[in-house]
Amino acid sequence: MKKIFKHKSIALISLITMLFVLVGGALVTKTGSGLGCGRSWPLCNGELIPSNITFELLIEFSHRMVTGVAIIFVGLLCIIAWRHYQHVKETKFFVIITILFFVLQSLLGAGAVLFEQTSLIKALHFGVSLISFTTVFLLTLIIFNFDEKFHTDQITIPRKLRVQYYSLFVYTLIVVYSGALVRHKSASLVCRDWPFCFNDQALQIGHFTIEQWIQMGHRTLAGLLFLWVIGLLIYIWKHHSKHALIKNGWLIASGLLTLQVILGALVVVTKMNTFIALMHALMVSLFFALLSYFILLSRRSAKK
Secondary structure, eight states: OHHHHHHHHHHHHHHHHHHHHHHHHHHHHHTTOTTTTOSOSSSBTTBSSOSSOOHHHHHHHHHHHHHHHHHHHHHHHHHHHHHHOTTSTTHHHHHHHHHHHHHHHHHHHHHHHHSOOOHHHHTHHHHHHHHHHHHHHHHHHHHTTHHHHTTGGGOOOOHHHHHHHHHHHHHHHHHHHHHHHHHHTTOTTSOOSSSSOOTTSOOOGGGOOHHHHHHHHHHHHHHHHHHHHHHHHHHHHHHOTTOHHHHHHHHHHHHHHHHHHHHHHHHHHTTSOHHHHHHHHHHHHHHHHHHHHHHHHHHHHHHO
């Protein structure tokens, strides 16, 4: 019993620290603090403990410290999962993906500091971090014995619904990437109106700047994702209402995405309030993690 409590505690701490890493990375980008420690990594301005403290340095250095803590706990989580939870057949795969993407995430972060990179490459960082967070989330569910508590072995997801989940998974990654590109191209406020981009003038698509195209492209993609998710919710409630986990789980997912859309609008209205912008990134991260769990259930159903 004591060992199980220890495993759950480490899993929960790992998940929380990964969430802070994810949101902290978004904070670094939104505050323009990526070079707060100069072109120096893993040291900060060539120092182990920085001496000349600035706001940007504090943000970047704090993000690196949290990432360091996450490395320790995620490492422990992977060891625990590998040793004690191999009876769940997806465990090994999640452990390997967690390690690979965490290393890739760290290398992309270091590369953004040490070398000049394009916005297209920088935008990959958030997507890679999102996958790292998601695999830690799924390992946490395994350690908390989520499947047995909710009798997921009795759930069979039909092929039509599985295709929807798979397609949404790919499409959500595209939307996430476009949102990260908006931040890295400094395009968050190039359209002062929402949901369109009038900018106090008549809409003239031919006169859009590249940044405005990126912003409106992201809004269009996000809007279609919202309609897709809500439409799928209606379908699930109509045809799969007897499956409480599927129905209630997708209701939560729909609520998270609805909040994400609202917060995206408020980012523009409040002229990129930092807290709202971070919550915007948080909601899509939680939505993607929950969607990934449905992908897991879909893969199990396909093998039955």
